[in-house]
Amino acid sequence: MRIIRAADCKVMPWKNGGGTTTEIAVAPEGASLGDFDWRISMAHVGADGPFSSFPGIDRTLCVLSGNGIRLAFGDGETVSLDRTTPPFFFAADRAVDGVLVNGAIDDLNVMSRRGRWRHRVERLSGEGSLPASEGLLVLLARKGDWLVNRVSLAAGDSAILDALRHVELGVSGSEAELYAVWLTAS
Known part of the structure; x- marks a missing residue:
């Protein structure tokens, strides 16, 4: 990561x-x-x-x-x-x-x-797990303090993860927002 x-x-x-x-x-x-x-x-x-x-x-x-x-x-x-x-x-x-x-x-x-890469974007607002089975997963913390596989991301921080089985997300704060971007080679 x-x-x-x-x-x-x-x-x-x-x-x-x-x-x-x-x-x-x-x-x-x-x-x-x-x-x-x-x-x-x-x-x-x-x-x-x-x-x-x-x-x-x-x-x-x-x-x-x-x-x-x-x-x-x-x-x-x-x-x-x-x-x-x-x-x-x-x-x-x-x-x-x-x-x-x-x-x-x-x-x-x-x-x-x-023709080289495809992407998909999703806005998230709570804890859970995400599939990350191929390509790259980029997480952008917009609001709240996030834990990504036990690593802290403050608002404005991002993480790039290579293909994993899944990613565990935790969050503190009443207003939480994170964007998940899946990138896959074509």
Whole structure:
């Protein structure tokens, strides 16, 4: 298990120059925005605007804080996301504009290179166990103090686990939130 403390995460400018992203993990390590296999990051979005296009990439977006965002895709589809909606999966090479709903948001972005990796994201709020039988499992502690197989994760910390049989989760605090990201090679 590899632990990533919040203070050790890399902050970098967006591909389109409109803000900054906190990079949590990327593979291969040190990969750029043009050559990663998968990438997990958080962003603070303070203004409406177009999303950067990432050809050949699949993306999942989760609203972490704020009132939400409406995604207006170039083909006419619109999707509204907020703290209560499930993680939303879409092709990152689709043209899309983000329109904020009454103020800024913080979001979680998970991206994987189509044909090389697949990903799935789930938001969790309590103790239990998770399957981790193949690929990688990345856990991002958002709220509360978590125990991952007896290792502590504070809010903002993450853990990357190689294939195990299962992962035991414990949590303290009345408000708990953790995001689980399963990454599997295609």
